[in-house]
Amino acid sequence: MPESNRLSESTGWIDLDFVERERTPCPIVEKGIRHHLAGLSLSNTVVLLEDLGVKRSRTAVHNWVQKADLQPAAGESPDRVAVDQKAIRINDEQYWLYAAVDPETNRILHARLFPTYTIAIAREFLTELTEKHAVEDAMFLVDDADDLIGGLRKEGLSYRVQQHGHRNAVERVFREVERRTSSFSNCFSHVEPPTAETWLQAHAVWWNHA
Numbered sequence: 001m002p003e004s005n006r007l008s009e010s011t012g013w014i015d016l017d018f019v020e021r022e023r024t025p026c027p028i029v030e031k032g033i034r035h036h037l038a039g040l041s042l043s044n045t046v047v048l049l050e051d052l053g054v055k056r057s058r059t060a061v062h063n064w065v066q067k068a069d070l071q072p073a074a075g076e077s078p079d080r081v082a083v084d085q086k087a088i089r090i091n092d093e094q095y096w097l098y099a100a101v102d103p104e105t106n107r108i109l110h111a112r113l114f115p116t117y118t119i120a121i122a123r124e125f126l127t128e129l130t131e132k133h134a135v136e137d138a139m140f141l142v143d144d145a146d147d148l149i150g151g152l153r154k155e156g157l158s159y160r161v162q163q164h165g166h167r168n169a170v171e172r173v174f175r176e177v178e179r180r181t182s183s184f185s186n187c188f189s190h191v192e193p194p195t196a197e198t199w200l201q202a203h204a205v206w207w208n209h210a
Helices: 019-023 025-039 042-051 058-068 121-131 146-154 164-184 193-209
Strands: 080-090 093-102 107-114 138-143 160-161
Touching: 019 058, 025 042, 025 193, 042 058, 042 080, 058 193, 080 121, 080 146, 080 164, 080 193, 093 121, 093 164, 093 193, 107 121, 107 193, 138 146, 138 164, 146 160, 164 193
Parallel strands: 080 138, 138 160
Antiparallel strands: 080 093, 093 107
């Protein structure tokens, strides 16, 4: 395959079990997923692969990301957790991206997309977070969002209202999401919310390994 020696970078964080059903070699799929999540649009990712001698469609690259089903790894035990939510446009509707970040490492611990923001939604997000990571004794850093404060109280988790400092870790994550979704005109178009959520979670995995 032309220039296949340029595809030797290790990407152990991408589970390529699904590639058994693909006609594309694993290094090519890794390259496509990694570069798309890092910043290339689908169209530019296709151009990159063409430069390497492989012709694949935008749909193929999109499907690789979806099939990889990337999720931030479990098992962390941070002393602090920065949490927040941010509005995300999907087609003509507004959804809310909830994220939890370890401010010491800037790693995304958990990310979910919800159709609204309420105390009940915040509790669901926090319950999932505590099931994935040992955060019961962590100090949660939050702004003045009523839903998150209410959820933290209901779950019996310690929190501190903080606008800056360590809580900036989650703001950096959201700025990166804004940068990436700018290539989608700041909106996920022609996709269902679960598809957008899968992409956002995959991007979180890339962020943790970048």
